[in-house]
Amino acid sequence: MxxxxxxxxxxxxxxxxxxxxxxxxTAAHIATSNGHIAGFWLGLWHGMISPITFIISIFSNNVNFYEIHNNGTWYNFGFVLGAGILFGGSIEASSRK
Structure with missing residues (x-):
């Protein structure tokens, strides 16, 4: 080449x-209309249920895949950790012989 x-x-x-x-x-660190800002634990939960939430969000405009009103890094860390727990554990279990 x-x-x-x-x-x-x-x-x-x-x-x-x-x-x-x-x-x-731009919505990070800004509360929702009811005064709630998503943090680590909600990010962890959202990460674990992300496959189900994604499928529902395809058919419904009322369900979002990711909470934009979050506290930034801690929510993101929880989300990635939750998704990793869900997907990482199943990959490791399937590789055992």
Whole structure:
């Protein structure tokens, strides 16, 4: 592969990945209409139920996959941990012989 083609491919790949980066959450640290801000424990729960919530959100506009009114890093950590508990445990169990 020529050097220019390789550089062009590298540039397009970088552009693709940067284009998929998440933007800022402008609703973080802002309470909902009832004064609630989601934290770590709610993030953990939302992560664990994320597959079910995703399927329901396809058919309903009243269900969201992710709580945007959260406290930032702790909610995100709980969400990722909850999803990891759900998906990571099943992968490890299926690899046992």
């Amino acid at each position: 020529k050097k220019t083609q390789l550089l062009c491919l590298l540039f397009l790949s970088t552009l693709l990945f940067v284009g998929c980066a998440a933007g800022p959450n």
